[in-house]
Amino acid sequence: MSEEKKIPYKIYLEENEMPASWYNVRADMKNKPAPILNPGTLKPVTFEELRGIFCDELCKQELDDTTPYFEIPEEIRNFYRMYRPSPLVRAYCLERKLQTPAKIYYKFEGNNTSGSHKLNSAIAQAYYAKKQGLKGVTTETGAGQWGTALSMACAYLDIDCQVYMVKCSYEQKPFRREVMRTYGANVTPSPSDTTEVGRKILAEFPGTTGSLGCAISEAVEAAVTQEGYRYVLGSVLSQVLLHQSVIGLEAKAAMDKYGIKPDVIIGCAGGGSNLGGLIAPFMGEKLRGEADYRFVAVEPASCPSLTRGKFVYDFCDTGKVCPLAKMYTLGSGFIPAPNHAGGLRYHGMSSVLSQLYHDGYMEATSVEQTAVFKAAEDFARVEGILPAPESAHAIKVAVDEALKCRETGEEKTILFGLTGTGYFDLVAYEKYNNGEMSDYIPSDEDLAKGFAGVPQFPGNEI
């Protein structure tokens, strides 16, 4: 117990202890993630092909499987200093409430106006666009966390930000929309009549409320048809995991200061960027044989890409305009039942995490929505922070681990990622509080429909 006294509730790093470089876990992977493919030729996408869509520097990062460290440019570090280092919190209150001998820590990424970890990559992507002399960037957003983060980053760097927001969210979630507009972003409900693909979808499905896949297709079209614009994406891509490694590097530095070594590291997994970032330096040690950790990816039972998906090449978007990625996928046409964790509704998973999971370096589990909100409320009542529903998936599994320790008496050290706050998710909390939340789990038949849309070519059979 005396040892516990030495560890403060919050472990902060000094500004000069913040990471100076991002860590690229691919450099330490023996089995590299499979290359992304051009859907037309089925050949690995080249730098030349990719640079029409993404900024040059980001294409380089995307295609680089061997460089372990990328220096974080000074201007990005200055931006990080506005809200980083983020706190690593010892969840003493939660431990007490659970009466567990486990030691629980969480890395909190919600302490910035965008309310999530997405700002860590948004600023990097906006910076490289600006550095290349571009006028602006285009993107899509579903629930709005990514669009919010990107609009903040673009405002700071004074470049244009065009966001295609899924129409039903645009209409039903006006608050994030207005945050984006306040930061100067141009927000268009998707599908729209501003792009060819949008007009086509509107003609075919009048009155449609849109989908993420459709918004991606519009954002990509907007990027390639306007001079001086590129497309940016908030998760899934290897470059995004690279930027998010700042989470894990800070967490590890803070833990090292106090000689703490986590036994298990837990994170929610939508496209995989926060989890990939949190575990990166720890996974590096495991891959190099220097230390051992358990890693657990948590996904919603309604969108179980790792736990029930197939490890094949698939389209990254419903519009099928992006390269093919080899990943655990439910099929790009899979439409998950409404789940209030909007950030976890993606059909696929980062190819880096997919490969690590396939090779047995990481575990995955799925949890049901009502249990997640129960954990979120329990957590909020003792730790104070109102968690994002996405983050609460990690809370749920961390709590389960801690309760196991109560039974076995093990004093395990648990680290989980608290990716954001839930102030814009109060309709979901309302549903939970009213007892109106449902736990829909797709049947094997539902999943088969999604798998049927996976591209078929030799070596890619399901």
Ligand SMILES: *Cc1c(COP(=O)(O)O)cnc(C)c1O
């Ligand atoms: C977007 C989001 C996620 C999921 O995205 P990943 O890329 O899997 O990290 C998780 N939590 C919050 C708060 C988000 O906004």
